[in-house]
Each structure stands twice: as structure tokens, then as C-alpha cells.
Amino acid sequence: MSAQAPSSDKERTTSSEPLDSSLVRDSKRYGDTLFSGISTGSALMIFVILAAVATFLTTQAIPAVTREPGPTGLTAVETAGGFWQWVLPLAFGTVWASVLAMLMAVPLAIGIALFLSHYAPKRVAKTFGYIVDLLAAVPSVVFGLWGVTVLAPALDPFYRWLNDNLSWIYFFNAWVPYGDGGDLRPNLAAGGQNMLTAAMVLALMVIPIITALTREVFLQTPRLHEEASLALGATRWEMIRQAVLPFGTSGIISSSMLGLGRALGETMAVAMILPGKVLISFKLLTFDNPNTIAAYIAQNFPEAEGDGNHQLIAAGLVLFVITLVVNMVARAIIHSRREFSGAN
């Protein structure tokens, strides 16, 4: 095995000078050779697989992007009037659902994580932390089922109330014109299955991830900095703002990005809860909701063929690009804060 490993160092021992034998490089370090072979191999393999996926997505997607849609209006793309008119609303729905989910999840997750790391008594923190970890392992289908059968119906009366009383807030307005007398009727989603419910379930799915990661980061805040703050006369909350949160910022960003990644790519929960359409709307309670890319693909792939396949794959590529951009932005943010991060 070691004979196959091209090792240039081995030849050097053949110089004419007699070497102290204890200094001669041991050519039989099988462990090293094996390990470096395996790790290099795995790294290469990941790279090859990634390249293969990217190539597959791109080549399969190209026909969908370049071909002019027929005028028949039989497929979704034809109805929308072109590939971009079709995929942009889906991309919007994806980002919108995830942003809503993150708006709810990140503050809550940080709150829970701080409670676990800095407020709760040790034993409570341990049990509670264990429950949070368990939640992170619940499959998304289960979340979806629960969302459809429990959460959505339970929230339906609340949504009606929101639409009746708070419809002056744009997002909660689900009234649409009715007849030609200028009358309005509520166009609420059936059974509470709207964008808000979908986003809530997404939030619930990412909260355990973000909580578990940020809790670990908060726990690693150097004692030195916490005490510096306390010794200046900081209350516990002031200490958290002065020492813990700044220390945890990049951790919060990266764990949020992981959560966002999951929310963006989440298929089943959204597919089950949201009867989505190809449209752009910021309204949360209406019957007409934008769909997400992942859910749309899951809902339509079984019947797709030919062009339809290419279009779905192209949509998948768009999702891939969105996720990539999100990650790059996160990295840029973390990098730009490096000087003040205390990593030096």
C-alpha cells in the first residue's frame, strides 16, 4: 500500500553520508499514509459529487430557461407567460416564508438560549436543553402533519379576529372586492392554512437548531469578560448585552444561516400546510398564497415529464443559488466583523 503512495522523502535517505539511524525517516508509517489517503480521497469525492450535481442541475435546467414557452397555456410556465415570470414568484415565496420564519425564530431562539445558558438553574437548563435537542430531531413530515391538523385549525379563529379588527395592517388584510357595488368579502385561507401558519411551523422547526447552537456559543463566553462587565456594575441583562451577545454575534449569525438554510429548503411542512400558487403577495392570511420552490417541486414532480422536468430542475437550481447567496452574505458579515470579534 505504501508503495503506491508517491513519497518523495523516501529517496533522500539514499545519500552517501551515513545517517544516525534514529534520525532516518521511517518509511513504513502506514497509519499516516492510510489516513491522509482516506481524507484526501473523501475531500476529492465531495468535490466531484458537488461538481456532478452542479453540472446536472445546469445542463438539465438550460432547456427550460432558453426555450420560449408555447402559447397553449397548458403548463404552469405557459400560464405564467415565461420561465422567469414563473420562477420569480416561487423564489419570492421561498424567501418570504423563510424571512417570516426567521423573524419569529431568531429572537425566540436567542431568548431561549440565553435562558438556558445564563438564567435557568443548572438542572432546569439541562432538562430543557435536552427537550430542545429532541425537537431538533423531529422529522419535518411530523411538523407538517401537526401544522395542518392542530395548529392551523386552532389559529383559524384568531386569524378571523385579526382580519376583522386589524385589517388596517396591510399584512393582515384579507378583504377582496365582491360584486360591483364596491362590497368586500373576506378571502381567508381555509382552515387557517395560510402563509403565517406555514411560517410559524418553519419557525418551530428551526428554533431548536438555532437554540442549540447559540446556547453552546453563549456558554463559551469567556468568564473573564462576564466578570469584567459585572465588576463595572452591570446587571445580569446588561452583562449579557455587554459581554455575551457581542461575543456570540458571529455564532448567532452562522446558526441563523443554518436555520435559514433549513427553512429555505424545507419541503414537506410547507407542501402539506400551504395550498400555494404562483404569485407574489405579502399578505399573510389570504387564500391566495405564494408557494415555495421546494414545496412546488415536491407537489408537481410526480406528474412532470419532458419540459416540465427541466423547469422543475431549473427552479431547483434557483433555490440552490439563493441558498448559496445567503451563505456568502453570512460569511461576508462574519468576516467584516472579525477585527472586533476577539478572535485575535
Add this chain to the structure above:
Amino acid sequence: MAKRIEIKDLDIFYGKFQAVKGVDMTIEPRAVTAFIGSSGCGKSTVLRSLNRMHEVIDGAYVDGEVLLDGTNLYGPNVDPVRVRRQIGMVFQRPNPFPTMSIKENVLAGVRLNNARMSGSEMDELAEKSLRGANLWEEVKDRLDRPGSGLSGGQQQRLCIARAIAISPDVILMDEPCSALDPISTLAIEDLIKDLKEDYTVVIVTHNMQQAARVSDSTAFFNLKAQGQPGELIEYGSTEKIFHNPDQKATEDYITGRFG
């Protein structure tokens, strides 16, 4: 400014473990008091009990009284947060906030106490505190750079500036020079001598020469035996402790003969 501290029959515990027993002493204002003694005898523990930093450790508590100009810091209605605003602390390892600039570090304590301060007042206070810590000339051109970019000695002086910016009555220092080179150490020692003009200063040190150089009074702590709580063995003017101690144990420690 500069208040007197009276410690009365102070016992200090970490959970079930008693670390310090029966300390009685009066620390004079406008003077430097040094705590010396072998490792583990409870110097840091006593020091931290003076601004109620001891109790931030899980299960840690004290029994006894610490009076600041007559007010018991461990009285029933006393808020430890308030106590720490009046009794500042400098730690063994410099600990500026890494996410803050030099100026923000200096003002970190003030920000907590009263947020209402104009920009120019803040600038003035930052300059005054940095001058007070003998750091102004070195950092005046880079106040917006991160505090963690300074040398160890500069960071420690930054921490001193941060402590004096909230104008405390007392400044506690736990081996403030042990992580520093001789030059930085001298700079801090000079600073300590200046600080006693305005503050009550208490310093823990393992360096005998340092105690002799900077302090007016010295307290020698020791363990009666391994596993026993630490006790205050002898307390008096630095002059007396170093040249004519009453206790054999003190003399042995000062002269380098550990018993």
C-alpha cells in the same frame, strides 16, 4: 471618593468548602493596601468579597460584615450591582471587551450607569480616564481601534482607565502585573501610587518587592494547615511587616522560608 473599608469577622465559602476564616481588618482610604501570602490562602477570595464579586460564582457566599464608610455591603437592602459601581476591580489577566474600541471600553461602565451624556462629555471623560491610567499619549490617535489590539500592559492600563472612569471609591486589583513585563509593571506601579491620591487601593501581589514598593499597609494571609481555611495572620504598616513582623510565619514568608 476614597472610603474606608472595615472587614468584620468575615468567613467566606465556596459551597460547603470554607476558603477563608475570621478576617478582621480596616483598610484605610487614600492608601495602598497589599495582600500577600502563598497560593491558595484566599487573597483573591477576600478581595472579591469586598465588591461582592465573590457571589457570582455558583454556591459561593460569605458570612460576616464588610463596611464601606460604615455601611454594611452585605446588609439586607444592599444591591450588589450598586456596590460594584462604587468599588471597581482590575483583574489578573487584562480583560478589555474584545468587541469594543478603546474609547468604548473606557466608557463601558459609564454607559451602564447613566446613559445620558453628551458626546463631548464622553470624549472628555475618556481622555481624563486614559490620562489617569497613563495611557492617553499612547492611544490618543487610535481611540476607535479595538482594545484587544493593544499590548498586554496597555490593555491592563485600559482596564484601569475603565475602572476609574466610573469614579469609584475603591479600586481592587488582583495581581494586576502578573501577566506583564518589567517595564509595563513599573508603569502600573507608578500609576498605583498616583491612584492613592484619590482612591482607596487594595492590591493582591505575589511580588514582595512590589508590595514593598507600592503599599502603605500589608496584610499577610496564610493557611494554618493544608485543607484548612485561609486566615489573616498579620496586618500592619508595610514597613513593620517587612522589617519587624510580630509573627514567625510572616517573617518566614517575607524572607522566603515557607513553613
